[in-house]
Amino acid sequence: MFYREAGQFKTDYASDQALFPIAQDRWFVLAVLFVAVAVVPFFVDDYWANAITLPFLIYALAAIGLNLLTGYCGQVSLGTGGFMAVGAFSTFKLTTAFPELNFIVVILLSGAITAGVGVLFGIPSLRIKGFYLAVATLAAQFFLVWLFNKVDWFLNYSPTGQISMPPREIFGILITGPRAAPEAKYLFCLIFIGIFALLAKNLVRGRVGRSWMAIRDMDIAAELIGIRPLEAKLTAFAVSSFYVGMAGSLYFGVWLGAAEPIEAFGIEQSFLVLFMIIVGGLGSILGSFLGAAFITLMPILMKNFMVDGLQLAVVTAKHIEITMLGVLIIFFLIVEPHGFARLWQIAKEKLRLWPFPH
Amino acid sequence: MEGDRKFGDPILEVQDINLSFGGVTALEGVSFDILNGEVRAIIGPNGAGKSSMLNVINGFYHPQQGQITYKGKTRRQMRPHHAASSGIARTFQNIALFKGMSTLDNIMTGRNTKMRKNLLWQALYLGPAKREELEHRDFVEHVIDFLEIQAIRKTPVGKLPYGMQKRVELGRALAAEPELLLLDEPMAGMNLEEKEDMCRFVLDVNDQFGTTIALIEHDMGVVMDISDRVVVLDYGKKIADGTPEEVRADQRVIEAYLGVTRDDN
Numbered sequence: 001m002f003y004r005e006a007g008q009f010k011t012d013y014a015s016d017q018a019l020f021p022i023a024q025d026r027w028f029v030l031a032v033l034f035v036a037v038a039v040v041p042f043f044v045d046d047y048w049a050n051a052i053t054l055p056f057l058i059y060a061l062a063a064i065g066l067n068l069l070t071g072y073c074g075q076v077s078l079g080t081g082g083f084m085a086v087g088a089f090s091t092f093k094l095t096t097a098f099p100e101l102n103f104i105v106v107i108l109l110s111g112a113i114t115a116g117v118g119v120l121f122g123i124p125s126l127r128i129k130g131f132y133l134a135v136a137t138l139a140a141q142f143f144l145v146w147l148f149n150k151v152d153w154f155l156n157y158s159p160t161g162q163i164s165m166p167p168r169e170i171f172g173i174l175i176t177g178p179r180a181a182p183e184a185k186y187l188f189c190l191i192f193i194g195i196f197a198l199l200a201k202n203l204v205r206g207r208v209g210r211s212w213m214a215i216r217d218m219d220i221a222a223e224l225i226g227i228r229p230l231e232a233k234l235t236a237f238a239v240s241s242f243y244v245g246m247a248g249s250l251y252f253g254v255w256l257g258a259a260e261p262i263e264a265f266g267i268e269q270s271f272l273v274l275f276m277i278i279v280g281g282l283g284s285i286l287g288s289f290l291g292a293a294f295i296t297l298m299p300i301l302m303k304n305f306m307v308d309g310l311q312l313a314v315v316t317a318k319h320i321e322i323t324m325l326g327v328l329i330i331f332f333l334i335v336e337p338h339g340f341a342r343l344w345q346i347a348k349e350k351l352r353l354w355p356f357p358h
Numbered sequence: 359m360e361g362d363r364k365f366g367d368p369i370l371e372v373q374d375i376n377l378s379f380g381g382v383t384a385l386e387g388v389s390f391d392i393l394n395g396e397v398r399a400i401i402g403p404n405g406a407g408k409s410s411m412l413n414v415i416n417g418f419y420h421p422q423q424g425q426i427t428y429k430g431k432t433r434r435q436m437r438p439h440h441a442a443s444s445g446i447a448r449t450f451q452n453i454a455l456f457k458g459m460s461t462l463d464n465i466m467t468g469r470n471t472k473m474r475k476n477l478l479w480q481a482l483y484l485g486p487a488k489r490e491e492l493e494h495r496d497f498v499e500h501v502i503d504f505l506e507i508q509a510i511r512k513t514p515v516g517k518l519p520y521g522m523q524k525r526v527e528l529g530r531a532l533a534a535e536p537e538l539l540l541l542d543e544p545m546a547g548m549n550l551e552e553k554e555d556m557c558r559f560v561l562d563v564n565d566q567f568g569t570t571i572a573l574i575e576h577d578m579g580v581v582m583d584i585s586d587r588v589v590v591l592d593y594g595k596k597i598a599d600g601t602p603e604e605v606r607a608d609q610r611v612i613e614a615y616l617g618v619t620r621d622d623n
């Protein structure tokens with residue numbers, strides 16, 4: 001009844017092209033932003049930052065990255081953990097080698113380096129598809145983590161085998177290192193990821209996004225209408241890896257502060273991010289956020305509910321949680337490949353008709 | 359109407375095209391031309407090599423022998439990207455739309471080769487990139503109006519009925535503002551009404567925009583009605599070439615279609 005576009009006529013294509021053409025959506029987004037920027041920072045303590053908000057935001061960025069490649073361009077990748085490692089180690093090397101370099105510049109450069117590596121590992125995609133490509137990216141995952149673990153130069157010869165992030169400021173506010181305030185880290189990630197989500201949204205609704213989707217849906221037809229598969233696939237690998245690399249940079253620099261290659265960037269990371277885009281919605285920027293929220297929050301809620309509420313043993317609770325995740329993934333893969341994002345859209349369509357069912 | 363139409367020089371000439379897949383010969387010594395502004399039909403029984411011929415013209419198949427002269431330039435073979443960016447667009451026998459995208463987005467992909475703004479500009483969606491997107495959107499809306507598909511603008515094409523999908527596919531080809539439009543059985547599987555609509559669109563495109571059209575079609579009534587000249591292929595060879603009347607009266611064409619052998623008559 002209240003959610004509908006009746007009376008909102010678009011008189012030109014510019015307003016129809018707008019990000020949120022329906023006024024109620026605009027208000028909703030503004031409200032969410034307001035809460036995120038003006039309310040949440042007052043509640044963010046170390047626990048909220050490190051267990052909830054930072055994981056959510058940073059995984060959302062990684063999920064957007066993977067979604068660009070897999071959801072939009074149709075190229076499956078299991079190398080996300082490895083590419084996050086490239087971003088993280090670039091950040092580590094850059095901050096230690098050039099202490100004066102602004103942290104934002106470091107993140108962007110780390111993304112750019114990861115983009116380069118991503119393109120390199122994306123080259124096989126010109127020849128192989130689907131399962132075989134997934135295996136090739138899996139090789140990238142293992143190779144990269146092995147490389148960072150093996151070559152001491154990447155670790156600055158650290159005897160512990162760990163890398164740790166030196167403290168860095170932005171506009172005089174400490175963002176990284178153990179003494180950085182949780183609300184500063186949160187706000188920084190929120191703004192950074194908000195901006196890059198917007199840029200990704202712009203990309204996917206323009207020419208580049210359309211050529212990615214064309215390649216995904218029917219690569220031969222795409223080629224015959226003049227889309228170059230080489231260009232489309234490699235830009236997808238580049239942009240995707242750029243995002244994943246920045247996520248790796250923030251993951252290590254802002255969230256963890258210290259990391260050890262095998263543990264922090266293992267294959268589980270690749271699967272985790274893949275699960276996020278599957279339950280969130282393949283080919284949806286909103287879905288990347290929903291998926292990241294679900295996968296990072298579900299374990300916490302489940303633990304609170306089952307261990308603290310139902311008094312189950314921690315191990316049992318963990319098993320139930322993993323089983324539920326598995327069931328959900330199978331559900332989404334079979335029933336609704338567009339994930340939560342699609343369910344959200346269906347709910348909106350129902351709401352538009354409410355209270356009249358037809 | 360065929361009689362008083364004036365056609366220009368050939369926009370395309372194929373000469374002595376030979377194409378085979380392993381042991382299977384799809385085309386053998388095929389030569390013909392397509393004149394600027396005409397509707398050229400390619401007909402023939404199943405497996406005659408018609409689709410293969412279109413694939414050769416837009417560079418998807420590379421013939422083992424022969425040459426192709428397009429807009430005055432002679433080549434051994436075309437390349438898909440070059441064909442698309444130099445004015446050749448096509449539709450497919452088995453609909454080849456991008457199923458996960460809306461009608462609007464599908465047709466917008468037809469303008470891809472005309473869009474220039476780079477990735478960075480598009481990510482920012484400011485000034486020039488926004489202007490470019492809106493300019494092309496405007497053009498695409500004309501195509502949508504022309505094909506009378508306003509109501510399905512935002513519908514994912516996978517959900518559209520067959521006839522509509524064929525129409526969207528034509529829209530995607532038209533969005534490229536082609537000089538030479540290749541249509542592979544645009545009316546196959548349609549009911550009478552849909553066929554009539556499609557015929558009207560094809561003729562309107564030809565009339566209003568002067569687009570040259572090469573069309574594969576099985577329905578002889580349609581072919582006789584809308585084409586200016588007809589090429590007939592059979593088992594990969596050209597067996598007749600001329601106006602619809604000439605072709606219809608040709609003994610070899612009648613035999614090919616009736617499946618009778620020379621000895622029988």
Ligand SMILES: Nc1ncnc2c1ncn2[C@@H]1O[C@H](COP(=O)(O)OP(=O)(O)OP(=O)(O)O)[C@@H](O)[C@H]1O
Pocket residue numbers: 379382383384402403404405406407408409410411451
């Ligand atoms: N990619 C391919 N690989 C192998 N053989 C092919 C290929 N494309 C076409 N052929 C063969 O070439 C011959 C001509 O096929 P083509 O599709 O061009 O016929 P057509 O005239 O379009 O027939 P239809 O009316 O059934 O569409 C057939 O024998 C076909 O099997």
Ligand SMILES: [Mg+2]
Pocket residue numbers: 408409410451542
């Ligand atoms: Mg055919």
